[in-house]
Amino acid sequence: MLMARVYLFDDRNSLFHAVLGFFSAFLLGWSLLVLVIFTAYEVREPEDPTATVGDVVEFLLGYIYGLAVLVWLALGFYTG
Secondary structure, eight states: OOOOOOOOSOSTTHHHHHHHHHHHGGGGGGHHHHHHHHHHHHHHSOSOHHHHHHHHHHHHHHHHHHHHHHHHHHHHHHHO
């Protein structure tokens, strides 16, 4: 059986990936463009493929957290 391990938050740039994902969620429609550019950059970077997958997952974790905060803020404006 072939198994792959994904390493998350394994280097000093990991926090930057998550923060970039978080703030790109606030760009709404443009956030997909940021995701494509970030993924293309990570694929072209000469590093281990598992590290590349980990970097993209870190970005997506920040993005999902940013979307959750965005929805929370939007609901606050409608209910408050």
